[in-house]
Amino acid sequence: MIIILAGGKSTRMGQEKPVLKVASKQMLLWVYEEAGEVDDVLVALSRNTPKTRELCLREGIPFIETPGKGYVQDIQWLLREFGPFVSVSADIPFVKASDFWLIEKAFDGKTSLTGVLPLEKVPGDLNPVVYRGYAIVGLNAVAEEGERFFEFTNPLLSLNVNTPEELELAKRIANLIRAPR
Numbered sequence: 001m002i003i004i005l006a007g008g009k010s011t012r013m014g015q016e017k018p019v020l021k022v023a024s025k026q027m028l029l030w031v032y033e034e035a036g037e038v039d040d041v042l043v044a045l046s047r048n049t050p051k052t053r054e055l056c057l058r059e060g061i062p063f064i065e066t067p068g069k070g071y072v073q074d075i076q077w078l079l080r081e082f083g084p085f086v087s088v089s090a091d092i093p094f095v096k097a098s099d100f101w102l103i104e105k106a107f108d109g110k111t112s113l114t115g116v117l118p119l120e121k122v123p124g125d126l127n128p129v130v131y132r133g134y135a136i137v138g139l140n141a142v143a144e145e146g147e148r149f150f151e152f153t154n155p156l157l158s159l160n161v162n163t164p165e166e167l168e169l170a171k172r173i174a175n176l177i178r179a180p181r
Contacts, residue, residue, distance in 0.1 A: 002035040002100060003078055004028065005138075006090035007046030007066050018052040018090035020167060023174035027161060028052060030093040032061055037097035038104060039086070044078060052090070079142055084109040089138030093170055094156035094177075103141050106150055113141035113150035115157065122158045125169060 006018040006028055018028035028043065035041045043061055045053050046068025056063045064081075066074040078085065086103055088095060107113055116134035128135035134149060137157040141150070161170050 001082060002039045002041045002086045002088060002104075003082070004031055004035065004041060004043045004088055004090050005071075005074070006043050006052050006063075007049050007068050007074060008071070016049050016051045017161060018049065019055050020161070022093045022161075022167070022170045023177075026055060027093045027170075028055060028061075028090045029059070031088055031090055031095055032059075034095055034097045035088065035100055038100040042082075043090070044074060046074070075142055079144070084141070084143040087138075087140050087142050089160060091161040092138045092157060092159065093161065094154070094159060094173065095139060096154060099139055099152060099154050099157060102152070103139060103150055107141040107143075110143050110145055112143045112145075112147040114147055115139040115152055116149045117152050117155065117158050121153065121155045123155055126158050126166075128158045128160070 019026050022030060032041055043056055043063040044066050045063050046066050048068050066077055086100065086107065103113060103115065115137040117137055119133065119135055122128055122135045135158045137152060138160050139157060159166065159170060161167050
């Protein structure tokens with residue numbers, strides 16, 4: 001199962017990120033469509049995201065409401081409710097079905113996988129969260145025991161849209177990707 005995390009407060013953006021549009025499509029839909037090519041998908045909402053709930057209802061996307069007490073608490077709650085799962089942030093519009101497939105293939109259901117990208121693969125315009133020499137991406141596998149890094153190659157996984165500037169960058173990238181050839 002893939003769970004899209006879409007219940008955060010979006011304090012840096014100032015509005016619900018999952019419903020913001022990138023190339024005329026809400027970010028949640030970009031992620032949902034790719035994830036849906038690989039596995040069953042559920043969107044994790046909270047009281048912080050009423051517009052995202054409306055989008056899910058309108059589009060027929062299955063969702064569950066988490067307690068909304070914070071990222072770690074919601075992940076723990078989801079793990080208790082569903083067991084091991086693949087998690088992805090709703091604000092990574094350029095995640096691909098192949099990225100989901102790769103992490104699912106590597107996931108044994110016992111050891112958590114933290115999605116990372118080698119820093120040399122991160123485009124220069126981005127400022128990702130760096131830990132132990134890797135950029136942390138919002139695509140992970142969640143289990144009860146331990147943790148290890150899982151290295152991706154898709155450089156656009158490093159674009160986690162948290163600010164208006166990152167949203168504008170995502171729009172520019174989307175226009176390049178979707179441009180007629």
